[in-house]
Amino acid sequence: MNIDLTGDELAFRDEVRAFFQNELPPQVMEKIQRGLRISRDDQIAYQQALHAKGWAGANWPVEYGGTGWSATQKYIFNNEAATAQAPRIIPFGLTMVAPVIYTFGNEEQKQRFLPDILASKVWWCQGYSEPNAGSDLAGLKTRAVRDGDHYIVNGTKTWTTLGHYADWIFCLVRTSDTGKKQEGISFLLIDMNSPGVSVTPIITLDGRREVNEVNFEDVRVPVENLVGEEGKGWTYAKVLLTHERTNIAGVASSKQRLKRLREMLSEPPLGMPNLIDNSVFMARVMETEIELKALEFTELRVLSAVSTGKAPGPESSILKIKGTEVQQMIDELYLEASGHYALPFVPEQYEEEGDGIVIEPHFAPNTAPHYYNNRKVTIFGGTNEIQKNIIAKAVLEL
Amino acid sequence: MKIVVCVKRVIDYNVKIRVKPDHSDVDLTNVKMAMNPFCEIAVEEAVRLKESGVATEVVAVTIGPKAAQEQLRTALALGADRAVHIDTSAEANERIESLTVAKLLAKVVEEEQPGLVILGKQAIDTDNNQTGQMLAALAGLPQGTFASEVKISGDEGDKKLQVTREIDGGLQTIELSLPAIVTTDLRLNEPRYAKLPDIMKAKKKPMDVKSPADLCIEVASKVTLLKVESPAERKGGIKVGSVDELVDKLKNEAKVIS
Amino acid sequence: MDFALNDIQQMLQDSAAKFIQNDYDFETRRRLTESELGYSEENWKLFAELGWLALPFDEAYGGLGGSLTDLIVLQTELGRGLVVEPYFSTVVLGGNLIQRHGSESQQSELLERLIAGELKLAFAQAEPQCHSSITDIETSAERSEEGYHITGHKAVVLGAPSADLLVVAARTSGNRGDQNGLSLFLVDPAQPGVTMQAYPTNDGFRGAEIRFDSVKATLLGEVDSAYDAIQATLNDAIVALSAEAVGVMEKLLNATVEFCKVRKQFGQPIGKFQVLQHRMADMFMECEQTRSMLYFGAITVAGGGEEASHAASMLKVKVGSAGRLVGQQAVQLHGGMGVSDELDVGHFFKRITMINTLLGSRDEHLQRLIRNAQAA
Structure with a gap:
């Protein structure tokens, strides 16, 4: 039993580390250092820098321009990215729709969509949830009716993350009402510029626009935008969910956040009270560190199984739940560490162009909005309650 | 005298078997594997014969994928001296039928020229109960199946094997000339626990790896597995308060007595 | 990896x-x-x-x-x-x-x-005033021409009633709390001056209170310098005990899941009720997280150094919290049978509960981690 990296893996780690130190686009680097928000352009610049390096398709097969990285290499990459506080990769194109296209799409779809996704030339968003189909996703009602060589799409998708940035949306739509409800669902790619598509902001608790409602009113979608077979969309979406589990727990970024918190505790900024003397608070810090350490090793156990060619064991099913729980525990620690400086609501101080007042310590006013916003993590991607249902059924066989 | 003992890698008998959703086969993903319990008894008997001075060498043989070497290591830890692995990893066919197994073993017997071959009477995964008998036929050797007791007597060069067999309604004792084939029943012996020092030594004992092609045997399947079904679900047990209640339930609910 | x-x-x-x-x-x-x-x-x-x-x-x-x-x-x-x-x-x-x-x-x-x-041994270390501190030792050993003599009270010495020889931690110099001045002794428990009050423990083991009244003792190794050996041994012991805890917890989880599949109420197996399914999912997650923590602990403690004690404390905290949840919920989900002496589940619960009290409880180790962070 060991957690040692091989010589090749260590060399790879150094290469990734050097990239994050030296090759990030300057505007992205600067914003990270100043603790500013990343814009749409920054995000694209970052992902294109990865693409230039050949690292955009971390999970992709080599034949489509992917890296062909092993599970361990992906783990190393995620760790280094988190250490450098690099922006997260927006998953909808690179890690969500692309695998469906290269696994189930036809040759023409692969050639049409994959290169632009890999080069981050096209921004994708996800159209799964609906106002009346959340955890019970298969109950979705957005309908695609065949009309010659087009589908006519009507319905509403919601919680569409960064839908207002997106050029394309991949949707689960209902193409049939007969049989099991899962069997009437198809996987459709829709151009956001099509007539009849409208995007309405949903403001979240942090006062920001991150998610949207997307409406489809008689939107004509060419049938060649259907991926795979009609009625198989549910299966495709499920396959995607089961094979894309890397970094689902967010261990690397949680480790970074805890590390920065600990650094701050040993040198409190600007005469703030020294929370390290508060044993009640420190008990929470320690318990969070312990939970995260356990989770890190749970993730390594999964990784070790995958990298030695075995199927991940049942422990993989806890990554999402525990990972998001730990993230929220850390959010609360930051909230406490900010003290009353959690109160000022000054979002503009994190914008590049912000000319409003600047409240110090700089991190503090963002902790409450982040805490509010991040309640989402135990809700999205299958609520943690749904995850427990899955454990009960699939692992415990209850 | 040399003893060849055959072992098979099967799903551990404590594991609850899961059938694949498409019923094409049993699901082996992350399932604990172990030595077939009847094979353990075979190994134990061989090792005891060596310890009592009857045998001089115990050779463990298995046919299976690379991972089956784990079971050979177990046999070595239990006291076998060396092992032969016939590696079927490269075969297109995962299921090696009893007859093919027997043919492969017959080749091993031809090479090793043992005085005695011990096998489990059946493997708990396919429950065929064929390999020992087929091997006896192919090798042209006498067989004592379902052994509950094995005794070897006589002088070197003129040894006789007495096998007590569990048959319907009693015990049958037969005498065989050597070399011979024995298949083990449950009550032949109680296998020992592997000792840690022996486990460590097992790593250093020799293991020969051969392919079916090396033995000039073609692994072709003539039987196709069509479907696997799980057994009907067992109902939960209950506790009864008295003998009367038990009798009542046996009569009126289970309807097994009248 | x-x-x-x-x-x-x-x-x-x-x-x-x-x-x-x-x-x-x-x-x-x-x-x-x-x-x-x-x-x-x-x-x-x-x-x-x-x-x-x-x-x-x-x-x-x-x-x-x-x-x-x-x-x-x-x-x-x-x-x-x-x-x-x-x-x-x-x-x-x-x-x-x-x-x-x-x-x-x-x-x-x-x-x-x-x-x-x-040869069976028992380690007489803890004393009434300390549960898990290595240095808080009052038992002392005096040197005379005939060798060492030990006087003091050792608390809850596990395995003492069956031990042929006791390994006793005693102070040969320095004061309570000092790392220097701790020594280890071998003591024959049958000799005069040793008073052993033996008892069964709640979880089926045997232990004893031992009082030494100027008892002849043989020095183990070098004098005054046993701290490192004791600490390293206790770190190993925490890992070993946590491994046992993982076995106990997984057994508790399995027994509970199997019970809930066959126990019927309201016309169906109680394992079909979502509130119980989620409870068992929680138990499962705690078992897995504890196993992961055990691997972390084993690897880090084997590596030695300062990290070892830190890792051992983290592991013991996790075992304490997770063991409590898994043990209590196993009993809860077994209903009345969970509190009966007849069924094994209650006995696994007893053991996991007592494991928390051994070698420093969850709260003690948590406090230790906090103090180390504060002192850094």
């Missing part, structure tokens, strides 16, 4: 699991705990034969040179069987102390007897 058991560990696990299954069922174990001795000498001989008593010791003394990872494989299985033979006190504590701190001749003589199954 690899977390799979190697061949040797796999065979050790199989062989130990088979022993538990064939020879250590719950009723057998109950009879052992109710016997006068409290365990089986026959089993102890078998452990010696199987090489379990030799596992962690150097090959130079007839040991097998096993790693801490090998030890946790065995300990987890012993946990699944709630094994009450004094393996922990003899091998994990006493034997390791001798290996770490004994003189060359003490190591070879004592370890050889231990490995042969002829």
Whole structure:
């Protein structure tokens, strides 16, 4: 039993580390250092820098321009990215729709969509949830009716993350009402510029626009935008969910956040009270560190199984739940560490162009909005309650 | 005298078997594997014969994928001296039928020229109960199946094997000339626990790896597995308060007595 | 990176699991705990034969040179069987102390007897005023021309009633709380001046209060310098105990899941109720997280250094919290049967609860971690 990296893996780690130190686009680097928000352009610049390096398709097969990285290499990459506080990769194109296209799409779809996704030339968003189909996703009602060589799409998708940035949306739509409800669902790619598509902001608790409602009113979608077979969309979406589990727990970024918190505790900024003397608070810090350490090793156990060619064991099913729980525990620690400086609501101080007042310590006013916003993590991607249902059924066989 | 003992890698008998959703086969993903319990008894008997001075060498043989070497290591830890692995990893066919197994073993017997071959009477995964008998036929050797007791007597060069067999309604004792084939029943012996020092030594004992092609045997399947079904679900047990209640339930609910 | 058991560990696990299954069922174990001795000498001989008593010791003394990872494989299985033979006190504590701190001749003589199954040990360390501190020792040893004599009170010494020899931590110089001035002694418990008040523990083991009144004692290894050996041994012991805890917890989870599949109320198995399914999912997650933490602990403690004690404390905190949840919920979900003495579940619950009190509880280790962070 060991957690040692091989010589090749260590060399790879150094290469990734050097990239994050030296090759990030300057505007992205600067914003990270100043603790500013990343814009749409920054995000694209970052992902294109990865693409230039050949690292955009971390999970992709080599034949489509992917890296062909092993599970361990992906783990190393995620760790280094988190250490450098690099922006997260927006998953909808690179890690969500692309695998469906290269696994189930036809040759023409692969050639049409994959290169632009890999080069981050096209921004994708996800159209799964609906106002009346959340955890019970298969109950979705957005309908695609065949009309010659087009589908006519009507319905509403919601919680569409960064839908207002997106050029394309991949949707689960209902193409049939007969049989099991899962069997009437198809996987459709829709151009956001099509007539009849409208995007309405949903403001979240942090006062920001991150998610949207997307409406489809008689939107004509060419049938060649259907991926795979009609009625198989549910299966495709499920396959995607089961094979894309890397970094689902967010261990690397949680480790970074805890590390920065600990650094701050040993040198409190600007005469703030020294929370390290508060044993009640420190008990929470320690318990969070312990939970995260356990989770890190749970993730390594999964990784070790995958990298030695075995199927991940049942422990993989806890990554999402525990990972998001730990993230929220850390959010609360930051909230406490900010003290009353959690109160000022000054979002503009994190914008590049912000000319409003600047409240110090700089991190503090963002902790409450982040805490509010991040309640989402135990809700999205299958609520943690749904995850427990899955454990009960699939692992415990209850 | 040399003893060849055959072992098979099967799903551990404590594991609850899961059938694949498409019923094409049993699901082996992350399932604990172990030595077939009847094979353990075979190994134990061989090792005891060596310890009592009857045998001089115990050779463990298995046919299976690379991972089956784990079971050979177990046999070595239990006291076998060396092992032969016939590696079927490269075969297109995962299921090696009893007859093919027997043919492969017959080749091993031809090479090793043992005085005695011990096998489990059946493997708990396919429950065929064929390999020992087929091997006896192919090798042209006498067989004592379902052994509950094995005794070897006589002088070197003129040894006789007495096998007590569990048959319907009693015990049958037969005498065989050597070399011979024995298949083990449950009550032949109680296998020992592997000792840690022996486990460590097992790593250093020799293991020969051969392919079916090396033995000039073609692994072709003539039987196709069509479907696997799980057994009907067992109902939960209950506790009864008295003998009367038990009798009542046996009569009126289970309807097994009248 | 690899977390799979190697061949040797796999065979050790199989062989130990088979022993538990064939020879250590719950009723057998109950009879052992109710016997006068409290365990089986026959089993102890078998452990010696199987090489379990030799596992962690150097090959130079007839040991097998096993790693801490090998030890946790065995300990987890012993946990699944709630094994009450004094393996922990003899091998994990006493034997390791001798290996770490004994003189060359003490190591070879004592370890050889231990490995042969002829020597059982107990580590007399804790005292009434301290649960888990290594340095808070009042028991003292005086040196005279005839050698050392020990005086003091040792609390809850596990395995003491069956021990042939006690390993006693005593102060030879310095003050309470000092790292320097701690020494280890070998004491024959049968000699005059030793008062042993033996008792069964709540979880089926045996322990004792021991008072030493100027008792003749043999110095183990060098004088005044036992702190490092004690600390390293206790770190190993935390890992070993946590491995046992993982075995106990996984057994509790499995028993609960199986029970909930067959126990029917309101016309269906209670495992169909979502509130109970989520509870069992929580138990499952805690078992897995504790197992992960055990791997972290085993790897880090084996690496030694300052990290070792930190990791051991983190592990013990996790075992305490997770064990509490898994144990309590196992009993809860078994309903009335959970609190009956008849069913094994309650006995696994007893053990997991007592494991928290051993070698420093969750709260003690949490406090230790906080103090270290504050002192840094």
